[in-house]
Amino acid sequence: MLIPPSVPAYRLLGGSGATLLAIAGCGAGALPVQDALWWRALRHLDRPALLLGYAGLTLLAVAWWWAGRDLRESGRTGAARLDVRGAAITLACWAGPLLLAPPLFSRDAYSYLAQGAMVLADLDVYQLGVAHLGGGLAAEVPQMWQQTPAPYGPLFLALAAGVSALSGGHLALGVLALRLVAVVGLALIVVNLPPLARHWGVDPAVALWLGVLNPLVPLHLVAGAHNEAVMLGLLVVGLRLAVTGRFGAAAVLVTLAALVKVPAVLGLLVVAAIAVRRVGVRAAAARIVGFAVVTGAAVTWATGIGYGWIGALATPAYRHSWSISTALGRGARRVIEDLGLDLGNLPMRTGIVAGLLGLLAVAGAVWWYRHRLGPAYAVGLLLLAVALLGPATRPWYALWGLVLLAAAAPEGRPRQAAALGAAVLAFVALPSGFGPDAEQALLAAAGVLVGLAVVGVFRLLAPPPPLAVAVPG
Incomplete structure (x- = not known):
């Protein structure tokens, strides 16, 4: 199969951007706090590193957009399409340089290692924070999360213990x-x-472009090492088993995904919807509920971590969690305080309630239109709403719904909106994992401009199709 000349070009562009980002991470990433002398020296380069990192991020995002344009054109001309092998090679070019970089965009990797060490030390991760572990690993976790119980399922904590x-x-x-x-x-x-x-x-090539190659994947699942990669991998395998009629195995895999991170449990709704159509309500319910319960009990017993993970489901609502709703609450509280009023926690609670009401509204709309949407598309929208309107919001949470939308959303505006959202979210988090101040925001903007200038030069050498076009789907 002949590879269009644009494919090596956008692979090179994205790989160059990832390399720049990996280098920038040595000065502006989520660096260890107890480190060697040379790390401390690199920290003094945090400002130019931040600019360099956003330039690299821009190259990666443009490469992805270019790949989408190339995919759309190949559909019109009948040229070679993106397949599993091509997507894997492209993802390797864009994510490979990030494998050896310091943690980027969050410090969650340190939390995983510390919680895994707690499991090894027989400390109850569902009751205690990493402060009870002490030592170097715990010191890498931000102070605000030192007393926070683990919000993850026993399967992932067992994996984290093995890694530790x-x-x-x-x-x-x-x-x-x-x-x-x-x-x-x-x-x-x-x-x-x-x-x-x-x-x-759905066109499989378009699904790979949106669900696998979007910038959130190399930035957060690889550079950030987030457990969403394992959760989504198990979820997708489970759903594939469901569409082939193996509902018991599907329930097991989706339950395993939920035992990594609980939002994946909504995937059981997709399995149930498919099963009901083929075997009826009673048989589907008995099979799915039975396999899910047995899997949850077996994994909890085998890991020896206990059932504390059920009570720990409230951890995302911890008072330090950041979300769109809590951000609105904090903003309202500042405005009220500037007016000389003191309403206590009422503004924050109001913001959280508003987010939950919005989530319920989305859930109601999804249920109302479930037959028109189909199970996977409906649950994808619901997962996206949980990610954006729930008690905790992070850019990589959008992947919960984005992967399902990539596989099931119809062509047109839904996919275009999902692609645009992924592109915007790629620029939200700083490489350090913390929020920006005014100077950092200016440096990030300058980095984007530098990246766009580099793209302009690159286009003179290997001109891609115009970027201002509709995305695939």
Whole structure:
């Protein structure tokens, strides 16, 4: 199969951007606080590193947009289409340089390692924060999360414990191991997403572009080593089993995904909807509920971590959690305080309630239109609403719904909106994982301009199709 000349070009552009971002991470990333002398020296370069990082991020985002334009053109001309092998190679070009970079965009990787060490030390991660562990690993977790119980399921904490044992407390080895675990999850998505897309009448190439190659994947699932990679990998495999009629196995895999991170449990609704059509309500309910309960009990028993994960489901609502609703509440409280009034926690509670009401409204709309939407598209929208309107919001949470939308959303505005949202969210978080101040925001904007200038030069050398066009779908 001949590869269009634009493919190596956008792979090179995105790979160059990822390389710049990896280099920038050595000065502006989520660096260890207890580190060697050379890390401390690099910290003094945080400002130019931030500019360089956003320039690299811009190159990566433009490369993805270019790949989408190339995909659209190949559909019109009948040229070679994006397949599993091509998507894997492209993702390797865009994510490979980030494997050896310091943690980027959050410090969650350190939390994973510390919580894994707590499991090894027989400390109750669902009752205690990492402060009870102490030592170097705990010191890497931000102060605001020192007393926070783990919000993850026992399957992931068992994986984190294995990584902590393997790395022996060495930060670099631990982060690399977490990233390799994430790569396994990504491989499951790459292989299993196209069959799902074909089943739901979506172009598999377009599904790979939106669900696998979007910038949030290399930035947060690889560079950030987030456990969403494992959760989504298991979820996609489970849904593939469901569409082939293996409902018991599907329930097991989706439950395993939920035992990594609980939002995946909504995938059981997709399995149930498919099963009901084929075997009836009673048989579907008995099979899915039975396999889910047995899987949850077996994994909880096998890991020895206990059932504290059920009570820990409230952890995302912790008072330090950031979300759109809590941000509105904090903003309202500042305005009220500037007016000389003191309403206590009422503004914050009002913001949270508003977010929950919005989430309920989306859930109601999804239920009302469920037959028109189809189960996977409906649950994808619901997961996206949970990510954006729930008690905690992070850019990578959008992938909960984005992967399902990539496989099941119809062509047109829904996919275009999802693509635009992914592109915007890619620029939201700083490489350090903390919020920007005014100077950092200006440096980030300058980095974007530098990146666009580099793209302009690159276009003179290898001109891509125009970027100001509709995205695939």
